[in-house]
Amino acid sequence: METTKLYQGLLSEIMHSHNFDTVICSTGAEAVEISQDHSFNLICIAYHLPDLSGEILCKHLRSNPATKNSRIILFTGEDNPEVLKGALRAGATDIYNKNNIAQFQTYLQRYANLINSKLIGNALLIEDSPAQQKWLKLQLEFIGLEVDAFFTAEQALDAFLENPYDIIITDMVLSGNMSGLNLVRSVRREASEKGLTPIFAITAYDEISRRIELFQLGINDYMTKPINPEEMLFRIARLIKENQLFNELSRERKVLQEMAMLDPLTQLYNRIALNQLLPKSLADCKRKKIPVSLVMMDLDFFKRINDEHGHDQGDKVLMETGNWLRNAFRKGDLVFRWGGEEFVIFLSKCTLAEAKILMEKQRERFSKRQMADHSITASFGISSYEDFDTDISHETLFKQADTALYKAKQGGRNCVVCAD
Numbered sequence: 001m002e003t004t005k006l007y008q009g010l011l012s013e014i015m016h017s018h019n020f021d022t023v024i025c026s027t028g029a030e031a032v033e034i035s036q037d038h039s040f041n042l043i044c045i046a047y048h049l050p051d052l053s054g055e056i057l058c059k060h061l062r063s064n065p066a067t068k069n070s071r072i073i074l075f076t077g078e079d080n081p082e083v084l085k086g087a088l089r090a091g092a093t094d095i096y097n098k099n100n101i102a103q104f105q106t107y108l109q110r111y112a113n114l115i116n117s118k119l120i121g122n123a124l125l126i127e128d129s130p131a132q133q134k135w136l137k138l139q140l141e142f143i144g145l146e147v148d149a150f151f152t153a154e155q156a157l158d159a160f161l162e163n164p165y166d167i168i169i170t171d172m173v174l175s176g177n178m179s180g181l182n183l184v185r186s187v188r189r190e191a192s193e194k195g196l197t198p199i200f201a202i203t204a205y206d207e208i209s210r211r212i213e214l215f216q217l218g219i220n221d222y223m224t225k226p227i228n229p230e231e232m233l234f235r236i237a238r239l240i241k242e243n244q245l246f247n248e249l250s251r252e253r254k255v256l257q258e259m260a261m262l263d264p265l266t267q268l269y270n271r272i273a274l275n276q277l278l279p280k281s282l283a284d285c286k287r288k289k290i291p292v293s294l295v296m297m298d299l300d301f302f303k304r305i306n307d308e309h310g311h312d313q314g315d316k317v318l319m320e321t322g323n324w325l326r327n328a329f330r331k332g333d334l335v336f337r338w339g340g341e342e343f344v345i346f347l348s349k350c351t352l353a354e355a356k357i358l359m360e361k362q363r364e365r366f367s368k369r370q371m372a373d374h375s376i377t378a379s380f381g382i383s384s385y386e387d388f389d390t391d392i393s394h395e396t397l398f399k400q401a402d403t404a405l406y407k408a409k410q411g412g413r414n415c416v417v418c419a420d
Contacts, residue, residue, distance in 0.1 A: 018112040028056070047074055072092050073107075076095060118143060118144030122146050122164065124148050126169070128152065133151070139229050140233075140236070145240075152178065154177065157187075160187065170199065172201055173203070173204065200222065220239050263322070266322025266323075268325060268336055268337045278398075294401045295344065295401060296402050297342065297345065316371075324366065352382060352386065355418075356382060359382060363378065380415070380416040380417070383419040385397060400420075
């Protein structure tokens with residue numbers, strides 16, 4: 001609704017560039033009449049119209065159920081703060097200066113992206129009214145969500161425990177033995193990351209005490225009936241995007257932590273990881289009275305490979321050794337690159353005698369392989385903790401294995417030596 005033909009054409013062109021269908025009116029009365037029978041997502045009006053002001057037109061549009069919740073953008077060439085405040089009080093969503101159309105183009109671009117973008121995610125919906133459930137499901141599917149809908153909290157909780165969801169939308173008053181409140185409690189008591197799933201509550205009550213109770217239970221947002229669909233979908237989309245971003249950052253943080261604890265050449269745990277994981281693993285085994293063994297492994301005459309064939313060949317030998325070590329031991333065992341050509345292996349549920357038998361087999365297997373087309377052997381030193389009436393630190397266990405390794409080296413290499 002703009003009196004200047006040139007400005008009408010400019011706004012219409014901008015709208016069409018974002019695939020919006022437009023209706024053009026030249027007077028406020030014409031706009032009021034056409035809005036009686038049509039709803040609009042976005043209404044752009046000039047502050048000065050031939051028959052009435054933009055402020056008065058805003059009031060008319062806000063009193064009309066069809067345009068009550070529409071976005072109303074007011075264009076003006078004035079900078080009078082009182083005039084602008086009056087327009088906002090009358091119902092304008094935002095105000096733009098005619099002389100800075102670029103700002104409005106930016107707004108329109110973001111608005112187009114908002115309404116055209118489809119969410120990717122799974123929603124769990126709980127609503128015991130068939131008609132209301134059907135309406136809510138259609139609204140959620142419209143923005144791209146896949147929806148599992150249930151009439152009772154009991155059914156929904158079973159589905160929640162079995163499947164991943166990006167959001168839970170639930171009415172607070174439900175048929176059945178479990179209320180929406182109890183469902184929220186059950187979700188938030190989950191110890192895993194599932195317990196952090198966003199919860200959007202729908203309630204017929206809006207007392208302050210009820211709102212506080214809902215937030216204390218752990219909901220993320222709520223709306224009271226009757227539901228405005230555009231506002232509900234905007235809030236739900238915000239919760240889902242925030243949760244997906246949080247999960248993505250958590251995954252990235254986990255990857256970074258793993259990268260910081262991995263040796264880049266062999267992809268085994270590094271010395272930082274050893275200093276963090278070894279004390280925890282030993283303490284856990286002490287508490288459970290599980291015997292453990294610690295193995296120090298050193299490649300024999302590795303310096304010759306670097307000197308005679310170059311460090312590139314030496315790196316290839318270390319890479320293939322790391323790959324062999326990753327596949328040579330049980331899932332619960334820990335393998336570290338200590339530095340250079342030295343490796344550390346933590347064997348859970350393994351006595352000294354068992355570790356000796358195991359490492360003799362592994363030593364023989366290793367000596368028969370070629371690493372990067374080079375024949376190479378390794379020496380092993382083993383220490384153990386299985387006398388639960390005494391105490392031992394991981395440093396002591398490490399020193400004992402290191403001393404045993406030194407004896408293996410002194411004893412001719414390519415052998416396994418146990419600590420005294």
